[in-house]
Amino acid sequence: MTDVADRVLSIRDLRVVAPNGSVLVDGISLDLRRGEVLGLIGESGAGKSTIGLAAMGYGRGGCRISGGQITLTGTELRQSGKATREAMRGVHIAYVAQSAAAAFDPSMRLDRQIIEAPVQHGVMTATEARAWMLELFRALQLPNPETFGLRYPHQVSGGQLQRAMMAMAMSAKPDVLVLDEPTTALDVTTQIEVLALLRDTMRRYGTSALYITHDLAVVAQIADRLMVLRHGKEVETGTTGEVLQAPTAEYTRRLVAERAGSLRPSHGSHKASEETLLSLDGVSAGYSGLRILNEVSLSLQRGETLAVVGESGSGKSTLARLVAGLLSPASGRVTFAGRALEGSYRKRGIADLKAIQMIYQLPDVALNPRQTVGETISRPLSFYRGLKGTALQAELHRLLSLIGLPDEFAERLPDALSGGQKQRVCIARALAAEPDLLICDEVTSALDPLIAEDILNLLRRLQDELGITYLFITHDLSVVRRLAERTVVMQKGRIVEDRPTAELFQTPQAAYTRTLLESVPELRQDWLDDIMARRAR
Amino acid sequence: MAGPDRQLTLTSWIGLALIAFNLVIFLAGPLLAPYGQEETMGAPFAAPSAEHLLGLDQNGRDMLSRMLYGAQLSIGVSLLAVGLSFSIGVPLGVVAAIRGGATDIVMSRIVDAIMSVPVLISALVVLQALGSSLPVLIITIGLLDSTRVFRLSRILAQGINAMEYAEVARLRGEGLVWMIRKEILPNAMPPLVAEFGLRFCFTFLFVAGLSYLGLGVQPPFADWGGMVRDNQQGILYGLYAPLFPAAAIALLTIGVNLVVDWLLAGRTNVQGENR
DSSP, rough: OOOGEEEEEEEEEEEEOOOTTEEEEEEEEEEEEOOOEEEEOOOOOOOOOOOOOOOOTTTGOOOOEEEEEEEEETTETTTEEEEEHHHTTTTTTTOOOOHHHHHHHHHHHHHHHHHHHHHTTSSSSSHHHHHHHHHHHTTTTTTTHHHHTTSGGGGOHHHHHHHHHHHHTTTTSSEEEEEEEEETSSHHHHHHHEEEEHHHHHHHHTTTEEEEEEEEEHHHHHOOOOEEEEEEEEEEEEHHHHHHHSSOHHHHHHHHHHHOOOOOOOOOOOOSSEEEEEEEEEEEEEETTTTEEEEEEEEEEEOEEEEEEOTTTSSHHHHHHHHSSOOOEEEEEEEEEEEOSSSSSSTTTTTHHEEEEEHHHHHHHHOOSOOOOOHHHHHHHHHHHHHHHHHHHHHHHHHHHHHHOGGGGGGGOGGGGGGHHHHHHHHHHHHHHSSSSEEEEEETSSSOOOHOOOOHHHHHHHHHHHHOOEEEESHHHHHHHHOOOOEEEETTTTTEEEHHHHHHHSOOSHHHHHHHHHSSEEESTTTHHHHHHHHHH | OOOOOOOOOOHHHHHHHHHHHHHHHHHHHHHHHHSTTTTTTTSSSSSOOOOTTBBOOHHHHHHHHHHHHHHHHHHHHHHHHHHHHHHHHHHHHHHHHOHHHHHHHHHHHHHHHHHHOOOHHHHHEEEHHOOOHHHHHHHHHHHHHHHHHHHHHHHHHHHTHHHHHHHHHHHHHHHHHHIIIIIIHHHHHHHHHHHHHHHHHHHHHHHHHHHHHSSOOOTTTTHHHHHHHHHTHHHHHTOTTTHHHHHHHHHHHHHHHHHHHHHHHTOOOTTTTTT
């Protein structure tokens, strides 16, 4: 057993309830030794963030810690007063949020914000805090550490800001860090860099951490132990190796299998015909003088799935908007089903509008909250296909069963659906138009892994049954591998590689493709060490 | 608008009771009045008594009866004016948001120009020039107020129009009517309903103010704002008379505000919070 004095954080039988009385976290106990990293894994709603905040004696949005003990460096937080708890935050425990942009005051220089905590809490003088900040900047390999702090948050990149937030969290030398999805918002190539620096920095200063994430492969690189959570309860706990190699709970097995399965290449449906459905020829486009797409040429066969991958800013979403008609090309030609396609959707005929449908990343905002599922799916049926009465009802029920939702869902408003169900409804609405081309813009990015897998399986099945062509925009290479026959890699508005997916993954030609491919975290603990070693060479 | 799970709070009960009370007076005021609104009953400013519960006014008319008669004009004028401002402001605001471009610029700049003159000044000028009659009063207030409604509905519609479900409808090829009726208006309803309540309060006070200045409802018809003015000398002698119509104005405004607050509770989420 661990020595009691060695424990920096100890939680016993934690129970947190929401303002409406529902139990968010129930009976969670955990111990954190000095220098140890505990990964909290689970889907959204599992209570990961709630536990992380409870470790600071804090309940967000009216949530109340209703039971259990939280002992942080020898002080029981629930028994001690508000003033004690507040004095401990920042000094003994600090929080790193997913969005660095939201964690910084945009009108204040970075250095001022970073030295604020230690000076406020009186643990360091401003000069000491500044010296420590510089040391952290160096450890986190920020460019020009001496002058980095003089910048404002909007003047640094996303990855740099994320590192600056870690410096802010460590500014008062806390014993414990609560890291809440700290790399999720970053691009894959930036993610590994931040992950490696974070791990090395924490090791160097012996900082313990609760690492909250939904990504098993990421947490495998950094956590000593894992706790799997579901619906606010513990599913299983063990060392990272144990949980990954020999998961005991059924739920964990599914999580591990999903992540491992995502690395197997798809065999593809090979239904692609010889007919070219969509082709772009030297297309450039952008917004108000800023050119985002540069001489892009590609073609898409009917029945094929083409994935467009790239990091944020690569122009892949702009490409989707261009094909959808939301952005007109500045130059170049777009051909659809053998005829020239108008740039703006306003000028396109109803046949073109019907033939090209789109599914979005966030089903929450893609569904009108005041229209029932039935109304949402019925509108394209009557609008494009003129269906009425019983024919309309029959087609509505056929579509509902196609996406795997029971008939009574037709009466529901989007509020009463889960994220995965909402995305299914969006798919049904697109299918209702009987499109030739379906543009999928990051359709699984906002979903939990197991639900995302369901959606991908549904899309694949629909393609087999209906022969639809997919233009799949994503940053997630594991999705590409499972779904697409051909992949286009984009960087800074240009296509750097366009090849069959299997070939591309085996023998990437462009340097950027190689970087992108090797940046996808793998489900083995030494992956990060390997890749950093390889890069150092 | 209220969801099924919305709890009636104490303040909402008070507000609803006040509105219900005023509604009864509005609909049935003259029937409830014990005396006629122009009947002289006794000495000016007579104190409340058993026969005249709220006493007599500056001309010796029964205060309670005049207030009951006055409810129809005071509330009716405000309701019609607000109804007019919404039926002009909402459609134009939504169209400006959806069409954008030149349509939006022209409409918005006209509205800005009208709004740059204080409402009271514009109203005084129009009423002075055309003479104060009920239709002129209602149309003037309605038109001036529609600029505020235009601004609100335009910004609401812009927010909703940028949502992806509106984009889906546009890409489907939907026309203006569908966009307004099915995509924009249903989602803009909660703030618009709240605005209707608040606008009603402002208009009600504005009509009262105009009547107080002598440009609103004309004698011999009773209206609460005008009654405050007519009885104001009473204040100098420590009499109650002007307080009764003033209290009626205050109670109705408070009632509407309480209900609006309750309707808006829990709906104050930021646009695009889910993004």
